[in-house]
Amino acid sequence: MEETHKKILLVEDDPNFGAVLKDYLSINDFEVTLAKNGMEGFEKFKKDNFDLCILDVMMPYKDGYTLAREIREKNKEVPIIFLTAKSMKEDVLKGYKVGADDYLNKPFDSEVLLMKIKAIIQRKASETKTDNAKFEFQIGRFHLNSKLRFLTFDNEEPIKLSPKENELLKMLALHENDLMPRELALTKIWRDDNYFTSRSMDVYIAKLRKYLKPDEDVEILNIHGEGFRLVVKNKVEEK
Amino acid sequence: MEETHKKILLVEDDPNFGAVLKDYLSINDFEVTLAKNGMEGFEKFKKDNFDLCILDVMMPYKDGYTLAREIREKNKEVPIIFLTAKSMKEDVLKGYKVGADDYLNKPFDSEVLLMKIKAIIQRKASETKTDNAKFEFQIGRFHLNSKLRFLTFDNEEPIKLSPKENELLKMLALHENDLMPRELALTKIWRDDNYFTSRSMDVYIAKLRKYLKPDEDVEILNIHGEGFRLVVKNKVEEK
DNA sequence: TAATATATTAACCAAAGATTAACAACAACA
DNA sequence: TGTTGTTGTTAATCTTTGGTTAATATATTA
Numbered sequence: 001m002e003e004t005h006k007k008i009l010l011v012e013d014d015p016n017f018g019a020v021l022k023d024y025l026s027i028n029d030f031e032v033t034l035a036k037n038g039m040e041g042f043e044k045f046k047k048d049n050f051d052l053c054i055l056d057v058m059m060p061y062k063d064g065y066t067l068a069r070e071i072r073e074k075n076k077e078v079p080i081i082f083l084t085a086k087s088m089k090e091d092v093l094k095g096y097k098v099g100a101d102d103y104l105n106k107p108f109d110s111e112v113l114l115m116k117i118k119a120i121i122q123r124k125a126s127e128t129k130t131d132n133a134k135f136e137f138q139i140g141r142f143h144l145n146s147k148l149r150f151l152t153f154d155n156e157e158p159i160k161l162s163p164k165e166n167e168l169l170k171m172l173a174l175h176e177n178d179l180m181p182r183e184l185a186l187t188k189i190w191r192d193d194n195y196f197t198s199r200s201m202d203v204y205i206a207k208l209r210k211y212l213k214p215d216e217d218v219e220i221l222n223i224h225g226e227g228f229r230l231v232v233k234n235k236v237e238e239k
Numbered sequence: 240m241e242e243t244h245k246k247i248l249l250v251e252d253d254p255n256f257g258a259v260l261k262d263y264l265s266i267n268d269f270e271v272t273l274a275k276n277g278m279e280g281f282e283k284f285k286k287d288n289f290d291l292c293i294l295d296v297m298m299p300y301k302d303g304y305t306l307a308r309e310i311r312e313k314n315k316e317v318p319i320i321f322l323t324a325k326s327m328k329e330d331v332l333k334g335y336k337v338g339a340d341d342y343l344n345k346p347f348d349s350e351v352l353l354m355k356i357k358a359i360i361q362r363k364a365s366e367t368k369t370d371n372a373k374f375e376f377q378i379g380r381f382h383l384n385s386k387l388r389f390l391t392f393d394n395e396e397p398i399k400l401s402p403k404e405n406e407l408l409k410m411l412a413l414h415e416n417d418l419m420p421r422e423l424a425l426t427k428i429w430r431d432d433n434y435f436t437s438r439s440m441d442v443y444i445a446k447l448r449k450y451l452k453p454d455e456d457v458e459i460l461n462i463h464g465e466g467f468r469l470v471v472k473n474k475v476e477e478k
Numbered sequence: 479t480a481a482t483a484t485a486t487t488a489a490c491c492a493a494a495g496a497t498t499a500a501c502a503a504c505a506a507c508a
Numbered sequence: 509t510g511t512t513g514t515t516g517t518t519a520a521t522c523t524t525t526g527g528t529t530a531a532t533a534t535a536t537t538a
Contacts, residue, residue, distance in 0.1 A: 115354045119361070162484055179386060200486055202526060223388060224494055225402055225525065401495055439497055441515060448516095461515065463505060 005031045006051040006121055011041035011067065012083070013059040021054075024110050030117070038062025042070050050078060051121060054113075057084040079120045081113075137173040140218035140232045146170040153214050164189065165211075168204050172220065172230040181227040244270045245290040245360055246430070250280035250306060251322070252298040260293075263349055269356075277301025281309050288426040289317055290360060296323040318359045322347075376412040379457035379471045385409040392453050403428065404450075407443050411459065411469040420466040 008030045012018035022032045035041035037059050057064035135147040143152045149166040150158040167189045172180050190197040212218045217233040247269045251257035261271045274280035276298050296303035374386040382391045388405040389397035406428045411419050429436040451457045456472040
């Protein structure tokens, strides 16, 4: 079964390198749009719908990080890979902060790039399969509107949730009564999985438990080493 | 969060190259077992539980393809990567025929290998996640949910199982009324087979027996020197 | 820019889980 | 029957993971 080719936005100021890379990706069945600086890159980004962006970091007028930030404002989903001559840790961190999905130091092996591209696109594909457009949830006597970030208990005044609180509760609700793996929340909400983000998540779990206290039948249980589970007891089936 | 390191079986007859590659993989957080020919490779394969095999094709006594076929007989799942000096099409085909997952021509870029390894392991992981591996078992009057790690007796409050308790009981249940070899549980659950892990397993068998006590018809029997057997007596067939 | 809301970090303690050690009980078998 | 290796049991110890608090940092808004 032949899928339609994935679209890649390639922003690279070196015209030779850019052309070679474009050709290479093209013969590997990607549809490549080449922009030669950040300005042009952003213009082309707005005009089309790409599956992946590959950005050179060092470019005149507008560098890769700035461009990435603009792209992220428009689109929270599209994967971004940075190409850079630098391999400094702070630069890498800066890249991930603006939401990069991967990093590649020049000069690099084209096969490695290809591998990364495929891995990233596949990952995004499986993510969008799991993540739901749904934004309203009934959780016991609570109602969550994750678009407005409101949590309402019965008919009381809604509580405003912070973005992280909201995302986390939504993810728990999507897995109601089932395991919500730690790792899933960390990689999807925190976009990183280490000791501190894990600690941070625990802090948020505590906050959510506080919010959910008024309903005795709603609980967030821990499954040691695995994740959390939002349980709703004595559930009355509606019809 | 630190996962336990993935185990790789590396079979390579060139001692220098083998050692270098082993070191390289080790510093990249893999646990590598090196075998210097096909014979030794197969012996080591049987003794442990690997996440990946990397086989050199041209080796004395037993070549990579033959070894791969033997490995496949034992294990249909484990990913295999071939290393070869050849790049002939028929050889590649021969490799895929015995179930290779990937192919790499010497000399190769170590980063490429690393990438391939990661891609393959991740793919396998997501496969086993989506493949609806059985996780619910009826054991006499008990019900085991090995995903949530719950053991429920009749309609009583579920008992929480620890990861090891859970895995072990699941493995017993998978062999219900049949022998569950010691060695199997040790290599699969403890990923190591020595005096202490064996002792540890006995401790867990004791714990499980305690949990299962309420149902007279459920018992874990020992088969001296072989393993254990989960028996369920007076089984009433349901329809 | 100050004020406010949100998020991260750090330290510390508690809980859960796993291993180890020591010894008793048992099976296999010469 | 005694000897050897295996299994059963308990309790102590060690390790990892989770919960909580508060200080600090970062982002957002007035």
